[in-house]
Amino acid sequence: MLTKPNIQLNKVTNITPDLLKRHNINCLILDVDNTICINKGKSMIVGANRWLLKMKAAGIKLIILSNAKPQRMVPIAQRLDLPMVALGLKPLPFGYFRAAKKMDVSIKNCAIVGDQLLTDILGGNLAGVKTILVTPTLLETSRGFKIKRAIERKLLKFHKLKCNF
Ligand SMILES: [Mg+2]
Structure with a gap:
């Protein structure tokens, strides 16, 4: 199913080069909010x-x-010294294709790392990259996000994956 990740980890820092090698991954496509940064970066x-x-x-x-938007992402990308694709329109697959092209890698050797099933993971599966789900570090307070997280809890249960939020 398209919302099921290939790999589930508690945090991005649990990803090791060894794990990636085993899955033939040489490029990580990284979500930012609640994956590598908190508090809007x-x-x-x-x-x-x-x-x-x-x-x-x-x-x-x-x-x-x-x-x-690029206005918010450019300073974060600069601070982390990483290239970026902003306005990615996840879960549409096009941003993933752009990211792979920008890095000059094959889409099948990429993995998305993200905290949301309905954007990061769904989009990754649509694009044909490997998908790594991490637990959100700090839960959002907006009504929209509360609904999204409630749906994710149900999906995680459906996929028989653990839910730590
Ligand atoms: Mg996120």
Whole structure:
């Protein structure tokens, strides 16, 4: 099913070069909000900087794919020293294709890392990349997000995956 991730981890920093090698992944397409940053990018999740350096040192290509506007994403991408695709329109697959093209890698060797089933994971499965679901670090307070998270809890249960939020 299109909302089921290939891999589920608690946090992005649990991803190792070894795990990626086993799945033939050489490029990570990274969601930003609640995956590597919290508070709309004001702070990083614990250990994210060191993890990014470790991935780069292992030869893993990294690119940001966010649905947010470039105005908000450009400073974050600069701070993390990563290329980016903003206004990604996830769950449509086109942003994933753009990201793979920008990194000059085959789509089948990419994995999306994200915290949302209905955008990151659904879009990743539509695009044909591997999908890695992480637990959201800080739950959103808006009504729209509360509904989305409630749907995700049901989907996780349906997929027999653990739900830590
Ligand atoms: Mg997110």
